[in-house]
Amino acid sequence: MLKTRDCGDLRPTDVGDRVTLAGWVHRRRDHGGLIFIDLRDRSGLAQIVFNPESHPETHDRADALRNEWVVQIEGEVTRRPAGTENAKIATGEVEIVATSLTVLNPSLTPPFAINDDSPVDEALRLEYRYLDLRKEGMQRNLKLRHRVTRYIRDFLDARGFLEIETPMLIKSTPEGARDYLVPSRISPGHFYALPQSPQQLKQLLMVAGFDRYYQIVRCFRDEDLRADRQPEFTQLDLEMSFVEEQDILALMEELFAGLVESVTPHLKTSRPFPRLTYAEAMDRYGTDKPDLRFGLELVDLADIAVETELGIFRSAVDQGGTVKGFVAPGCAGYTRRQINELIEFVQARGAKGLVTIALAEGKSLDEMELGDVRSQVTRFLSMDQVRRMAQRAGAGPGDMMLIVAGETSVANTALAQLRNEIGRRLGLADPSVLAFAFVVDFPLVKWNADEKRWDALHHPFTSVKAEDLPLLDTDPGRARSQAYDMVCNGFELSSGSIRIHERHLQEKMFELLGYTPDEIEQRFGHLLRAFDYGTPPHGGIAYGFDRIVMILAGSDNIRDVIAFPKTQSATDLLMGAPSPVDPQQLADLHLRLLE
RNA sequence: GGCCCCGUGGUGUAGCCUGGCUUAACACACCACACUGUCAAUGUGGAGAUCGCCGGUUCGAAUCCGGUCGGGGUCGCCA
Known part of the structure; x- marks a missing residue:
């Protein structure tokens, strides 16, 4: 040495x-x-x-x-x-x-300082990633990542889980995300796909009797990137046989509570992790991944809205949409400019507009008159209507109500993000708190209006709740699945479900999703055949591992916890990938480029 | 595919809105010299950018306009 x-x-x-x-x-x-x-x-x-x-x-x-x-x-x-x-x-x-x-x-003078943490253009950091990784913050993040990996492996090992590798070159399944394809040299015109997740493989491991499996595994999805999405990312993937939903949720709560206590003890969590149904989450937060570090809950104002003279309120409800809002506490003094920012914020997210109702300070709600109410739409409202909306939303003197009317999913999306924005502006999201929660009872399917068919919300291997099984024939959209997410601070950390383990139910599901018998055989014949040979009831969950580390590291960007990440346009600035290849390589693969 | 933001010495910024007063400013880094207790060492001096690229408007463009490239955020997308 x-x-x-x-x-x-x-x-x-x-x-x-x-x-x-x-x-x-x-x-x-x-x-x-x-x-x-x-x-x-x-x-x-x-x-x-x-x-x-x-x-x-x-x-x-x-x-x-x-x-x-x-x-x-x-x-x-x-x-x-x-x-x-x-x-x-x-x-x-x-x-x-x-x-x-x-x-x-010796060393050249580096293109940016290693010995301080002042911000550097991210493209430059990525081009010289080996220097960027020398910096203290990145060293700390990758060490944290290692400790998270190690804790999870030790935890699962102690509970009898086996880590089993699954192939990277698998069969393409066109549904879901776009696949990364790998051309076959030996089979001209045929392609492998890189796994979007080892979903079917881990189910086959359950058929094989491996009982408790996990893997920390790279996955690939050829979709557009985000701050928390990379084209290749790491999953903590696990699957268990002879379990029910509650077994998995309990195990995961134990895992994450122990993980935080052991690896990031400066962060606070509280047990038990709340469990809310998908319907509750959508009603109260407008999203299935709410940030539960603060309140600002949404309330439904549709019944009051239809009584008003305000056209946008009435037409939203008439057209089957919704009117919902929440209270920005202490924000009655927002300036015209600040209010316009909020309006632009929701409009950028698809909403037609935002109704703000500010309640002046100094008088109680009961004493208040319309003159104490500041809004773009006071002339369409009565004081009684304002008062009832305020009471329901929990608004008082000095507060401002933020209300969106429109198609339900659009209003929910806009309000959910506005809620996060207000939470951020008011400093309500304590960075030292990890608000873990489970969201359960997801719908099994959702209607795809473009393609005029039902799509699986989670994936087609998810089992329906037993009591909702009859709905598959009568009203599939109302059927709830045995699917669950774990969320934290506004991020979806994982999704999982109890799987279908019986051939006839899996076939029924595929039929509901609109596959022809030929397509079913072509795409999923291997899985259905496996189900004929004694498949145990099983279920599991898969985490976005990078997101776990990101949240524990206190970062809002997944690239900060990945050694060699890609840019938003999915390029690697260090190695220069993707790149053209030699014509001979293409010829070996039986490929020819289109102009 | 849509929308938004950013691009000025090696790094980070100012200048841009309101074109000329800029020989493009400041901090850090870099180079040289001085200095025996510093730790963001200090002091003095020096070098370094035709303002991402292309085109246009103008007597005149870092500054205005169009395009393009690169980076970031986001909607769609992500079973």
């Missing part, structure tokens, strides 16, 4: 030891006489002192050192002179008096 100790581990108990260290020059302070170097390795920083009197030759050579040079230093660990300790670093009580210096490799 070129080193005997790690920089960051040195302590007063090591004083007197002769050590050899190796690492990067983090910072250099040249006093003409004394030269100080902060030497950095994975473990942290240690101060090296070059003394021109005791070791003149070594001191002379230290004169040439610059940031990010890789050096090896021999020296003696000494206690720093009284008064020169540095409480800001873990090794601040000691320093290493260098007796020899070897430059292992």
Whole structure:
């Protein structure tokens, strides 16, 4: 080894030891006489002192050192002179008096500073990712990621789970996300797909009797990117046999409560994790992934809205839509400009507009008159109507009601995001809190108006709740599934379900989804045949692993917890992927490019 | 596919709205010199950008307009 100790581990108990260290020059302070170097390795920083009197030759050579040079230093660990300790670093009580210096490799001046955390253009960071990863924050994130991985593996291992790998080259299943395809050289004109998730494979492992399976596995989806979505991402995928929904939820709550306690104890969670139905979540928050760190719950105002003279309220309800809103506490003083920002905010998310009703401070709701109400639409409202809306929403003097009318899903989407925005503006989302929750009782299917058919909400292997089974023949849209999500702070962390394990039910589901018998055989024949051979009841869940780490790291961007992420246009700025390939490679694969 | 934001020395920004007063400013980094207890070392000096690219308007463009490329956010999409 070129080193005997790690920089960051040195302590007063090591004083007197002769050590050899190796690492990067983090910072250099040249006093003409004394030269100080902060030497950095994975473990942290240690101060090296070059003394021109005791070791003149070594001191002379230290004169040439610059940031990010890789050096090896021999020296003696000494206690720093009284008064020169540095409480800001873990090794601040000691320093290493260098007796020899070897430059292992010099460095160009890096394109951005490694030794501070000032913001750098992300394209530049990605181009020089190996330098970006040297920075403290990224080192911390990837170490956290490792500890999360390790905790999960230990936890599941202790409960009898087996980690089993599944193939990366599998059969394309056109439904769901767009597949990444891999052409076959040996079978001309045929393609593999990279897995969107190991869904069918893990179900086949249940058929095989592996009982409790998990995998931390790369998945691929060729869809547009977002701050929390990459084309290749990692899932914590697991599946169990002979379980019911409650077994899985209980296990996952235990896993995540323990994970946070062990890995990020500075973050607060509360147990039990709340469980709300999909219908409740949509009613109260307008989304199936609510941020539960704050209230600002939505209320339905449709019945009052139809009594008003306001056309947009009445027509929304007449056309089968909704009128919902929530209270922005203490925001009655919002300026015209601030209100316009909110209106633009909801319009950018599809809503026609936003009705704001501000209640002046100073009078109780009962004493208030229309003159105390500030709104674009006061002339269409009576004080009684305003008062009843305020009472229902929980608005009082000094508050502002925010109301959206329109088609239900559009109004919900706009209000859900507006709720997050108001929560953010008012500082209601405590960054030290992880508000985990389960959302349960998802609908089994939703109507696809474009294609005029039912689509699976989760996936076609999800089983219906037993009591809703008859609805499959009469009113599929009302049938609830045994599907569940885990959410946290407004992010969907995972989805899972109890699966169908009987051939006739799976066939029935495929038929409901509009597949012909030929298509069923072509796409899912392997699964249905497996179901003929004694398939246990089973279910599972799959987490967006990167999102878990992102939330634990306190980041709002998945790229911050991935070593080599891709840009929003799915390119790799470091390696330059994707790239053209040699014509011979295409020929080997029986491919020809269209112009 | 739609919408929005950003692009100025190595890095981060100001200047842009309201074109000329800019020889494009500031901080950090870089280079040189000085300096024996600093730790964001300090002091003095120096070098470094024709303002992403192309075109247009104008007597004159970093500044206005169009296009394009790159990055980011978002809607659609993500069973």
